Amino acid sequence: MADDLMRQSAKLAKRLAAIPAEIVALVRPALVQGADDLADMARALVPEDEGDLKASIAVTPPGAVTPAYAEGGGRRAAAENQALVTVGNPQARHGHLIEFGTEPHINGGQFAGTQHPGTEPQPFLLPAARLTEDRTRRRIGRAVAQAIRKAGAGNA
Template identity: 55%
Template sequence: MSITKQTSDALARRLAAIPAEVAERIKPAIAKSVNEVAADARTLAEASRDDGDLIGSIEATAPGGTTPAYGSDGQRKLHDLQGAVTAGAPDVRHAHLVELGTRPHVNGGQFAGTQHPGTEAQPFLLPAWRLNKRRVESRVNRAIRKAIREASQ
């Protein structure tokens, strides 16, 4: 087959269209992965259950979505190929303390001057990611390969 101006232009158009097609086909894989990580984080947070508010505050944000306003870096719009799992709410501001633990310290506020012994970390977000990382990477890589294959046909 010879390359003509027409076939060259057609190929250029198809190559330019691949990123958008690929992105659209990858989004479901990312969304499914984010939901799985959030579900595992909720399961792992059961160990720290007091009243269940923390578990109920774990939220998955799909690609292109907007994270909750109470996140550590505030509300932000995610890229079309980015998902997020957040924990916490306006009345549940202790997710980071459960995840990372606290050192012994002197209390302020209502109990000012008393000594707090610190709390042991009960991680749930990072272990949830570690449990799912390989599966997420495989799923997304499969989606990329499939999308590129289908887009180039």
């Protein structure tokens, strides 16, 4: 009887250890779809100029690395349970200035000493996140529930 309990305990431990990895793998498509939805909405909301900023909006899937010039100028690896949406590339490094605006200031560089009046914020990324958040949460919740059911059925 003790051997049976030991085998059952080992089998249960193995099942419990396997479930999170299975769930994460089965939820990844929902994470990426949510990020794609957010990126599409941000592209629809970004102010039109030459289109450089719109073209710089990118989705980084789980396990991949963000493009250069995104997220504060550095590169970041997405965790296995993350999909990241970033704005920026070598041609478009001004997303944060559009999103949050700028204060009046004295220019440096080529126009040193001249007064810049500042710019009004034209948010596009945060509104896109708010607009897509509920749908993405529901999609991920459904994916988690399906993954749990599938993981439980496969190990029964």
